[in-house]
Amino acid sequence: QVQLVESGGGLVQAGGSLRLSCAASGSIFRINVMGWYRQPPGKQRELVASIYSGGATSYTDAVKGRFTISRDNAKNTVYLQMNSLKPEDTAVYYCNVRLSFSTVDHWGQGTQVTVSS
Numbered sequence: 001q002v003q004l005v006e007s008g009g010g011l012v013q014a015g016g017s018l019r020l021s022c023a024a025s026g027s028i029f030r031i032n033v034m035g036w037y038r039q040p041p042g043k044q045r046e047l048v049a050s051i052y053s054g055g056a057t058s059y060t061d062a063v064k065g066r067f068t069i070s071r072d073n074a075k076n077t078v079y080l081q082m083n084s085l086k087p088e089d090t091a092v093y094y095c096n097v098r099l100s101f102s103t104v105d106h107w108g109q110g111t112q113v114t115v116s117s
Helices: none
Strands: 002-007 010-013 018-026 031-039 046-052 057-059 067-072 077-082 091-099 111-116
Touching: 002 091, 018 031, 018 091, 018 111, 031 067, 031 077, 046 067, 046 077, 057 067, 077 091
Parallel strands: 010 111
Antiparallel strands: 002 018, 018 077, 031 046, 031 091, 046 057, 067 077, 091 111
């Protein structure tokens, strides 16, 4: 099985920073893309940022200039550096991994990020 373990969530004041980490392990051969989704209370899950095997990154407009996605291939770990946090960033953040030649999503357990005003 593929296991994703997330860490780094918490409670911060507006304007603060957090760094989320997601470590992948288990039955992985080649990772095509790693990404971060978030789900605010009462709303649908949305894609926040993704990073592909070639290094290309993508961000939703709401976080451009504030969030940075990166990876450590040796550790099979993806990070999300979140700066200038806003209350509207409050959500459960989920790590997502897709292996090459697969459309099956593997999800982390979710980590709560709460930004107070």
